[in-house]
Amino acid sequence: IAINNDPAITELFEDLHYADIAEVLDELDFDESIYIIKLLDSEKTSEILTELDEDTREKILENLSAKEIAREIGEMDTDDAADIIGELSEERQRNVISALKDEEHAADIKELLSYDDNSAGALMGKELVKVYETWTVAGCMRRIRAQAKEVSRVHSIYVVDKQDKLIGRLSLKDLIVAKNEQKISEIYIDKVDAVNVNEDDEEVAKIMSKYDLEAIPVVDDNNVLLGRITIDDIVDVLKEEADKDxxxxxxxxxxxxxxxxxxxxxxxxxxxxxxxxxxSLxxxxxxxxxxxxxxxxDYKALFFxxxxxAAVAxxxxxxxxxxxxxxLANDLIKGSLWRRLLKEISIxxxxxxLLSIIIIVFTKILGFPISFSLAISISLMSVIIIASLIGTFVPIILDKRGIDPALATGPFITTSNDIFGILIYFSIAKIILGI
Amino acid sequence: IAINNDPAITELFEDLHYADIAEVLDELDFDESIYIIKLLDSEKTSEILTELDEDTREKILENLSAKEIAREIGEMDTDDAADIIGELSEERQRNVISALKDEEHAADIKELLSYDDNSAGALMGKELVKVYETWTVAGCMRRIRAQAKEVSRVHSIYVVDKQDKLIGRLSLKDLIVAKNEQKISEIYIDKVDAVNVNEDDEEVAKIMSKYDLEAIPVVDDNNVLLGRITIDDIVDVLKEEADKDxxxxxxxxxxxxxxxxxxxxxxxxxxxxxxxxxxSLxxxxxxxxxxxxxxxxDYKALFFxxxxxAAVAxxxxxxxxxxxxxxLANDLIKGSLWRRLLKEISIxxxxxxLLSIIIIVFTKILGFPISFSLAISISLMSVIIIASLIGTFVPIILDKRGIDPALATGPFITTSNDIFGILIYFSIAKIILGI
Known part of the structure; x- marks a missing residue:
């Protein structure tokens, strides 16, 4: 790069997969990245942009004009395009969209931007293969050939009625196996899972992984087919969710x-x-x-x-x-709260x-009186019970109120348990030792 | 179920998706589950079995004969079949495999069982559509129609040479768009990602999610095509990995x-x-x-x-x-360890x-002398530095030695930091206060 040997660079990157190029760019200096992005053709750079780290992409987009961004966006699938435009400021969003040449593409992206973050609508893409139930297999194949050129991967073929309402699906396989003169209405599968456009994205992830789906159609309240969500987007949702927790x-x-x-x-x-x-204060x-x-x-050692x-709590x-x-994430928390209470107390x-036995042996070795060991053990048992109840029920209560239960993990729980634990410990020890 | 109304039950379950039935069975009494499994036909129950919770499945399989299990297994894809047979005792494994009617299916399952757990081999299935480069498009379509009946979903069509070595891929879409008389060798895509059968499953998951693949072919050391891994299995690997961490x-x-x-x-x-x-002891x-x-x-309050x-550490x-x-999981830990060391120390x-300022204000309010506040603050700073270095470098060292770095999280780190923290705290406080 230092000697600006353009043809060599172009050739070098020619054979690399865009995900690999994105990795290289994330590592490079910012000026070098910009230089390479401007050098490669937009078919390749649009793919690279979608794979870049968010921070790197933000910096690169800042240095491209609305027109240059529009050229990249034009090459992208609608869902990736909407994600990337969504990262820009509102003013730049408008500029980029108006600079898009393909008006249908622009309208699709605008529609996708209008859905709530974390909804099925924000996750879906508009690229799909759609056939009407009245078509024949031969006619269908012809039109699919035309539609399929626009769609990078054909997951499922969705069958709709005259009002564009989703009524079933068809796999390419079914189509290949069928006879040319058959009508779609004779061969389509009328069982089709679909999600509403306002469904929460984690819920969509649950449904798709439960039913092992590779794509799922998205419909509006009237069951009109709007788009589709593919499993690779769901993999990202699952990863993000796991990272967040x-x-x-x-x-x-x-x-x-x-x-x-x-x-x-x-x-x-x-x-x-x-x-x-x-x-802790x-x-x-x-x-x-x-x-x-x-x-x-005799008792000052309680402070040791x-x-x-605090650690056990x-x-x-x-x-x-x-x-x-x-x-809660896997829907395993069912049944009465009383049973869960009993279970936690038993555990x-x-x-x-068992921990008390270790403590009694340890304090015996160090030469503490038995009353002292018992006081510590009994307080420890009480602390464990209270700590486990806090750990169990605070997330359940948060979840019932619609708050993310993961908030009540880690430092939140250790901190509150530190305070309660130390309070209970000294109170009980004082009573037992009669101080 | 109580009144043994068989036709009603059969009808009730007829329309349910097998993943939903599996959920119902996980909830039911054990006898009731067995009863329902025996009632439904094996095409449906084989799907249900793969979706059941491991504990429930184990209990159900214990109550089925080798022959009954073989009938279920016969309906499954090879990868699911191998997973389930793998859960049985070695003796039962042999009995079930020898009770399988389809010898090819049995041989495939035996092969899959021979691979290491957590390898690509253990994850792959044998069902795939394979074409030879010498075939024509028309001949190919004919043979795919035959092969595709065996394969529940056609992801990609793999192109092999005469020695069954993987040389490329083809999508159904490409095939549909191509002309009948063209040869496969003219239209296939010679860039194809593949993984070795002994590759680690987490590595496969990384590759597939990086390149957004929905299926990846698996080859042996000679590049001979052995099977394929689909994205739904990868979703399970990712979930398991996240849960484990x-x-x-x-x-x-x-x-x-x-x-x-x-x-x-x-x-x-x-x-x-x-x-x-x-x-803590x-x-x-x-x-x-x-x-x-x-x-x-003056100084006994140090014990408070x-x-x-311990909590901050x-x-x-x-x-x-x-x-x-x-x-480490996302390959972001690059560059020199010295730079990372400097970064951690700066943080x-x-x-x-900032925490020291809070402590100084707090101890001032409680009326402690300033020397005392300073002693606590300076020890706290030292503790924070040591604690963050332990937290940073223990996982890196484990990872370098090929041990799962996640072992050095949670209680491991808090416990070792408790000990070091308290030791450093008292040592430094003693020096500063001149006790």
Whole structure:
């Protein structure tokens, strides 16, 4: 690149897959990326643009004119095009759309932009093969040949009636196996799964992976066929969802990546650290209120165990909340809340009992009196029960109120369990030891 | 079901999708499930079996004879069949395979069972449409009609040479658009992605989602076409992988679900709790060694801050490790380790500085001397730096040694950071305060 050897670069990139080129560009200096993008033809660069990292793409698009962007967009499928235009400012969106040459393409993209983020409409593409039930197989094949040139991959052929309402589907295979003179109405399959255009994208992902679908048609409230969603978009939705839950469980505000800048990483990490700090400061105040215990030489060692109590409460809490959050995602949380309460208490009692045995043996070795060991064990059991109930029911309650239950994982649970755990620990120990 | 109204049940289930029936059966009593499975015809039940929860399926298969299982297996695609037979004991595997009527199907399943778990071979199916380069389009269509009846969905048509070596691909679309008398060798696309049969399944998932493929051919070391992997199997791999990482980060040994029994849930949760407990007991011993600080009325309050130090160290650690684990999964961890080290230290200094300000204000309000506040702040900064380095570099080191970096998330990081954090905290505080 340094010596501007254009033909060599063009040739080098000629044989590479666009996903690989995108990876190379993500690594390169910004000026070099722009240079390469302008060098390659728009059929290839449009594919590359869709594969780029969002940050890199934003920078590149900033340096292209509305006309240049429109040329790239013109080569894209409607769903990718709408995604990328959606990242621009509203003014640039208008400029790019009006610079599009193909008016139908422009109208399709405008329609897709009008749907809510995270809805089936935002995920769908307009490219599909549609046949009317009144056509014959031979006529159908002819028209499919024409339509198919526009569509990069033929997933399913959707059968509609005169009002464009979805009534069934057909696979290319069925069409090939059928006789030329048969009518579509004789051979189509009238069972077809479809989703409403306003359906939530996670719900669409669930449906498609449950029924192992590779594409699903999208319809409006009147069952009119509007577009289709393909499985590769669903793979992205599933990945995003899993990443989001993982980051929440680990105390990151969404969308932090290892190659982000220091500033972005601090911004992603600080909020939960501050929240956790305030929780721990609450624990400091609680301990101050119990500080007279320190004056008693027999019992001052209770303070050595506060990090242990906090750690166990935290671990139990995140385990419970993780099981619930995954269960909610997979629709496994059914049945009465009372049964779940009983189950959690049983698990806590068993785990608490086994951990207590270890603590009793350990404190015995260190030479603590047995009353002291018992006080710690009994408080620990109570802490485990409370911690697991918080971990279990806070996500369930959030979910019932329509809030993402994954919010109540990770630092949220460990922080609240720290405070409750230390409070319960000292209260119970005080009662048992009669201080 | 209670009144054994067979025709009504058959009719009821007739119209349901097998994935829905599987969900109903997962909920039903065991006897009722068996009863329904025996009632429905094997074309339907074979689909239901593949969709059932593993636990339910295991119980049902235990109650079917080898012959009955063979009848179900006979209706399945080879990849599903191999997965299910793989769950049986070795003896039953042999019995079921020898009871299969279709010998080719049996041989295919045997072959699939011979590949390593988590390899492309274990994931692939044998059903595919294969054409020789010497065929004409018309002849090809005729033979595809025959082959396609065996294959539930035609993804791609693979083109092979005389030695069955993969040389290209063809889409049904291309075939339809082509003229009858053309030869396959004139129209096929010679760029085809393929994976080796011994490739790791997560690697296959990465390739397919990177290139947005819906199916990928699987070849042996000589490039001979063996089978194909479809995107729906990849969706399952991705889901499993995400679930596993999530569970590890939350201190669960793999494969615990909300609807498991109390015994299974205890087994899934106890190991990390015990590990965490031993770590905390280590912290108890460290604090015992610093207990003389308690005799100093000015400084005994240092002990009120141990849960705070442990909590911050833990939170910082899981944040760092989560970013690294996700980065490794997405191939974002590139460049020199020194740069990463510098980045982590910068982030830690900024976060530490901001948290210290909060602590200084807080301790001022509570009336602690400024030397005390400074001691806590400076130790906290050191703890944050060490904690983030542990969180960052332990997963990187594990990954370099070929161990799953996700092992070093969650309780592992919080526990080790608790110990180091408290040790550093008291050591530094002691030096600063001159105790």
């Amino acid at each position: 993982y980051q929440l469980a680990n105390g990151l505000t969404q969308d932090v990546e290892a190659d982000d800048t220091v500033y972005e990483l601090v911004k992603g990490r600080l909020p939960w650290l501050i929240l956790g700090l305030f929780g 609450g624990a400091v105040i609680i301990m101050q209120n119990f500080q007279t215990i320190m004056d008693n030489p 165990f506060t990090p242990l109590i 935290g671990n139990v809490g995140v385990q419970s909340s993780a099981i619930i959050v995954q269960g 806590s009692l068993i785990n608490g009992f | 999530y569970q590890l980060a939350n201190g669960l040994t793999q494969d615990v679900e909300a609807d498991d029994t109390v015994y299974e849930l205890v087994k899934g949760r106890l190991p990390w709790l015990i590990l965490g407990l031993f770590g 280590g912290a108890v011993i460290i604090m015992q060694n610093f207990q003389t600080i308690m005799d100093n009325p 801050f141990t849960p705070l130090i 833990g939170n910082v650690g899981v944040q760092s490790s989560a970013i690294i684990v996700q980065g 830690s200094l900024i976060n530490g500085f």
